[in-house]
Each structure stands twice: as C-alpha cells, then as structure tokens.
Amino acid sequence: MVDDVTLHNAWHPVVRAQDIKEGLLTPIRLLGEDLVLWRSKDEIIACLDLCPHRGASLSLGQVEDNTLVCPYHGLAFDNKGECVKIPAHPNLPPPKRACVQTYLTQERYGLVWITLGNPTQDIPTFFAWDEPNFSSVFCGPYHFKSSGCRVVENFLDVAHFPFVHEQVLGSRLHPVVNDYEVDFEADGITLRNVMVWQPNPDGTEQAGSSVYHYRVLRPLTACFSKNTQSGCLTIFFTVTPVEEEECIAWMLLAMNYSSDIPEAEQRAFQDRIVTQDIPIVESQRPKRLPLDLQAEFHLPCDRASVAYRKWLKQLGVTFGTI
Numbered sequence: 001m002v003d004d005v006t007l008h009n010a011w012h013p014v015v016r017a018q019d020i021k022e023g024l025l026t027p028i029r030l031l032g033e034d035l036v037l038w039r040s041k042d043e044i045i046a047c048l049d050l051c052p053h054r055g056a057s058l059s060l061g062q063v064e065d066n067t068l069v070c071p072y073h074g075l076a077f078d079n080k081g082e083c084v085k086i087p088a089h090p091n092l093p094p095p096k097r098a099c100v101q102t103y104l105t106q107e108r109y110g111l112v113w114i115t116l117g118n119p120t121q122d123i124p125t126f127f128a129w130d131e132p133n134f135s136s137v138f139c140g141p142y143h144f145k146s147s148g149c150r151v152v153e154n155f156l157d158v159a160h161f162p163f164v165h166e167q168v169l170g171s172r173l174h175p176v177v178n179d180y181e182v183d184f185e186a187d188g189i190t191l192r193n194v195m196v197w198q199p200n201p202d203g204t205e206q207a208g209s210s211v212y213h214y215r216v217l218r219p220l221t222a223c224f225s226k227n228t229q230s231g232c233l234t235i236f237f238t239v240t241p242v243e244e245e246e247c248i249a250w251m252l253l254a255m256n257y258s259s260d261i262p263e264a265e266q267r268a269f270q271d272r273i274v275t276q277d278i279p280i281v282e283s284q285r286p287k288r289l290p291l292d293l294q295a296e297f298h299l300p301c302d303r304a305s306v307a308y309r310k311w312l313k314q315l316g317v318t319f320g321t322i
C-alpha cells in the first residue's frame with residue numbers, strides 16, 4: 001500500500017472501458033501497484049496481478065467460466081477474488097489464504113475508475129457529460145514520464161502558452177499574464193478570469209483575448225472552460241498516477257455549440273498541444289512536484305500553481321511530490 005492516504009482512497013481513471021473486452025486480461029499499473037482487469041458478465045473486476053499461491057502474474061492467465069485462471073498451476077478465482085478451483089486437488093476445499101485482493105471499480109465518462117482503498121468522495125463530476133446540448137470528444141491517453149502533479153500544474157499554467165504553444169494557444173508578442181482570481185477552499189481551487197491572448201480563440205481566425213476559468217476538483221483532476229462567441233468549450237482533465245514519476249493524462253472535450261470541425265481533427269489538435277507539453281514537462285527537475293514553496297521562486301502569474309501546491313500539502317498528497 002502506498003503511504004499516500006489521499007490518493008490511496010481516491011478514484012483513479014485507468015483505462016478506457018471499451019478496451020476491457022470479454023475474455024481478455026488487461027494488466028495496468030496504478031500508484032506503483034500491478035493490477036489486472038477483466039470482465040465477469042457485466043462487471044469489470046480489478047485485482048492484484050499476483051497469484052497468492054506462488055506469486056505468478058495473473059495477467060498471463062486466462063478468463064474461463066467467469067473466473068480468472070492463474071497461468072502457473074491453474075487455480076481459478078471468482079469475481080470476489082476467492083479461489084473456486086484447485087486443479088491438482090479437485091476435492092480439497094481452498095485454503096483461506098487462497099484469495100486475491102480485489103478493488104472497487106466504476107465505469108464513468110467512458111473510463112474505468114479504480115480505488116485502492118475506501119473512497120470518501122465519488123468520481124469528480126464533469127458537468128457537461130450529461131447535458132444534452134453538449135457533445136464530447138475523447139482525447140488521450142497521453143503518457144508522461146513525470147509526476148501527475150507536474151502534469152496537472154502544467155494544465156493550470158497559461159504563462160507557457162506563448163512559448164510552448166506559439167501560434168496555437170498564444171503568441172510571443174502577447175506574453176503578459178494579467179492578474180486573475182484564485183479561490184482556494186478545502187474542496188478545491190477555482191481560477192477566474194484568466195485572460196489569454198490567442199491567435200484563433202474560437203475558430204473564426206480572429207485573434208483576441210479569451211477568458212479561461214478553471215476548477216481543480218481533485219488532486220489529479222481539473223476542469224477548464226471558456227466561453228466564446230459560439231458557446232462554451234470545456235475540458236475535463238484527469239491523470240492516472242502510474243508511478244511517482246510516470247502518469248497518463250486523459251481529456252474529455254465538450255462543447256455546447258455545433259462545430260463543423262470533425263472529431264478526429266479536434267482530437268488531433270489536442271494531441272498536438274499535449275505533444276508540445278510532454279518534452280517540457282518531462283524535462284522539469286525535480287520530476288516530483290516540490291510542495292515546499294521555498295524550493296522554487298514564484299511570479300504573480302504562478303498564483304494558480306502556488307494555490308495548487310498549498311492545497312496538495314494540506315491534503316497530504318505525497319505520491320509524486322517532494
């Protein structure tokens with residue numbers, strides 16, 4: 001068990017639900033643990049990828065009769081992780097310890113979410129998901145060899161747009177970041193009125209300022225929205241903490257106006273942005289986010305990241321931080 005109680009008890013997205021196919025075993029890594037996912041009838045089962053008998057990887061086994069069969073000696077485990085078959089001793093009742101650790105799972109927003117502990121909060125809400133006038137585009141997964149906290153902080157950082165995303169989200173001719181409002185509460189952080197100069201803020205090729213709003217909902221989930229002349233564009237951004245210095249980002253893009261840009265093109269645009277972010281974020285040292293505010297200096301435009309670091313510290317997030 002990781003000693004980060006906050007992330008241990010949180011829900012984490014791990015894989016697209018459509019990728020968990022019947023009869024298939026999907027190994028994943030979350031918070032430094034190896035897990036395996038499989039479908040039993042209608043539910044998705046997550047368990048430790050470790051056979052309690054001799055420690056073989058269960059993900060090398062197979063699904064048979066709604067059980068997970070270990071590749072080594074064929075012990076079969078049901079959807080509760082209990083051993084229901086010992087091929088070498090068909091008449092022996094399975095020992096008590098012949099039990100695989102299972103974890104709670106949920107499917108939401110097209111993703112499978114897992115918690116390793118006892119969650120005190122549900123999966124964060126993406127307000128646009130169930131709104132009939134919003135349509136969504138799924139983007140990702142994006143792999144980063146860095147801490148999930150670094151990646152979320154980068155998502156909240158607009159001062160890098162003119163440099164990392166020049167001519168896409170910003171311009172070096174307009175690098176100034178005006179003051180914006182930060183509300184810092186126990187359940188999250190809100191950033192209001194973040195002004196960003198953009199070469200093409202709403203697809204009409206008319207350069208101008210956009211106003212961004214952000215809400216940090218969980219240590220590794222944030223929501224961004226901007227209102228343009230056409231309507232509201234919002235992004236739900238959530239990150240899987242794979243290792244302390246490795247993570248996967250997922251993005252749900254939603255808008256309440258009809259865009260004639262095909263989905264594939266919208267996805268390609270986000271892919272391009274994230275591809276620009278990855279080498280910069282991966283280059284940041286230390287890879288783990290420093291929560292000691294004295295460790296780096298901060299500018300007025302960094303007030304979002306200062307609030308984020310303070311909040312993580314308050315929550316006791318240690319995985320991916322120093």
Ligand code: FES
Pocket residue numbers: 051052053054055056070071072073074075
């Ligand atoms: S190691 Fe799994 S059945 Fe023996």
Ligand SMILES: [Fe+2]
Pocket residue numbers: 154160164165273277
């Ligand atoms: Fe970026």
